[in-house]
Amino acid sequence: MKKTIHVEIADVDFILNGDAYDLLKDYLDELEILFAGLDERDEIIADIESRVAEKLCSHQKKNNVISHDQIHQILSDMGRPEDIYEVLGEFDLEGSANAKPKLYRDSENAILGGVCSGIGAYFGTDPVIVRLFFIAFTALGGAGLLIYIILWVIVPKADTAIKKRQMYGTKNVLHRIDRGLNQLADKLQLKKVSRKIESSVAKKPFKRKKSPTTKKKASTKKEG
Amino acid sequence: MKRDKYNENIQSQMRKGTLEFVILLIISRQPIYAGDMIKALKKYELIVVEGTLYPLLNRLKSSELVDYKWKESTSGPPRKYYTLTAKGKRFLESLLISWNTLNQSITALIKSYEKNNSR
Secondary structure, three states: OOOOEEEEEEEEEEEEHHHHHHHHHHHHHHHHHOOOOOOHHHHHHHHHHHHHHHHHHHOOOOOHHHHHHHHHHHHHHHOOOHHHHHHHHHHHHHHOOOOOOOOOOHHHHHOOOEEEEEEEHHOOOOOHHHHHHHHHHHHOOOOOOHHHHHHHHHHOEEOHHHHHHHHHHHHHHHHHHHHHHHHHOOOOOOOOOOOOOOOOHHHHHHHHOOOOOHHHHHHHHHOO | OHHHHHHHHHHHHHHHHHHHHHHHHHHHHHOOOOHHHHHHHOOOOOOOOOHHHHHHHHHHHHHHOOOEEEEEEOOOOEEEEEEEEEEHHHHHHHHHHHHOOOOOOOOHHHHHHHHHHHH
């Protein structure tokens, strides 16, 4: 017995296998993260859905249930979110660099479960400090170890390139500080700050601020 | 290893820089929807990841360089047929000028490179 799901993609009806549905749903969710903060986010995703629907129409025989493999094939043509990110880079996805950092476990820089390293990325502090804090808290008779284990269980691992990017709030923070300083400088009519940040994430979006100013203002308001 | 990555990066930068230019050139020929743009881009081997087209199109749209009209399709969901706006046409003209200048300089450099290496 297999579950099938009836869906509407770009106003066209399809019947998907349960696992085909999950695959497509995960993909669209990831895209939403990728384009988060872009003004055009919803429209881009609608366009991509429309393309998926078009491809399904050309593959599909009447009332056929769409399989996991079919969706997989289509999505590999569309490109994984990571690949789209690779091609476009931070420059085009400036908005998503402004998204708030999210808490993940950073397994790449982990000693145990990556909890401290993830917290460090979230707050923009050195993970060593976070680790010392946990150790001190445990040694002083607190529940440090217990809290650590709970976090290990409940905080998701940053297992994709996009999640890893979301985790690093620190670069975004630098970018935001610069913008804040510039706004201040504008008021005081001082020279603008042009900090040279090694990371391209922080540097490139900074340049693009020249383009449509009205929109940028709208998005800063949203943030605040 | 590091060298390869650097090389790859430069090549993808070159491709990325021209992608919007290429899209504008394709749209300038006739009203066209994304599916056919992808066909054209694939024919000239200018795009691999289809998903990259959509953020670019939406950016061109919000910069008022292109506009679209909906058209029903017999074989699937309705399509957005893109055209250049007046602003888009002017922009494309200026891109063509920069491209031609760049092209001349690079062609000249390539010629002298080939001369030096054929001796």
